[in-house]
Amino acid sequence: MFQPLLEIEKSSIETQPGASEIIVSILDEVGDLAKLMEMFYLSRENGLLDIMRWLAALPEEARREVYEFAKAGRPQSSIKIERTHDGTLVIRHGGG
Numbered sequence: 001m002f003q004p005l006l007e008i009e010k011s012s013i014e015t016q017p018g019a020s021e022i023i024v025s026i027l028d029e030v031g032d033l034a035k036l037m038e039m040f041y042l043s044r045e046n047g048l049l050d051i052m053r054w055l056a057a058l059p060e061e062a063r064r065e066v067y068e069f070a071k072a073g074r075p076q077s078s079i080k081i082e083r084t085h086d087g088t089l090v091i092r093h094g095g096g
Contacts, residue, residue, distance in 0.1 A: 069093075 017025070030036045043049055055063060073079065073093035080092045 027033060027036050030039065055066065058066065069091065077093045080094070082090050084090060
């Protein structure tokens with residue numbers, strides 16, 4: 001009995017990449033096994049992916065400002081965070 005629908009479904013399943021093909025593809029894009037492993041371990045940090053998604057959703061100018069702030073304060077300065085009465089979050093380097 002002719003069942004073209006099953007043949008289409010079967011062929012689309014056969015063309016899906018396997019797990020090893022996906023990993024090799026990601027490794028090719030990252031370019032370095034150590035970086036890939038670091039990305040994996042960082043993705044396991046509680047809440048980090050939420051923060052990364054939030055940062056990625058920011059407008060370009062705001063993302064650049066956050067990046068410049070973070071870059072200016074590392075690695076030895078502490079960060080002070082306070083929330084004002086109007087709900088604004090103020091982030092400062094060091095004791096300032």
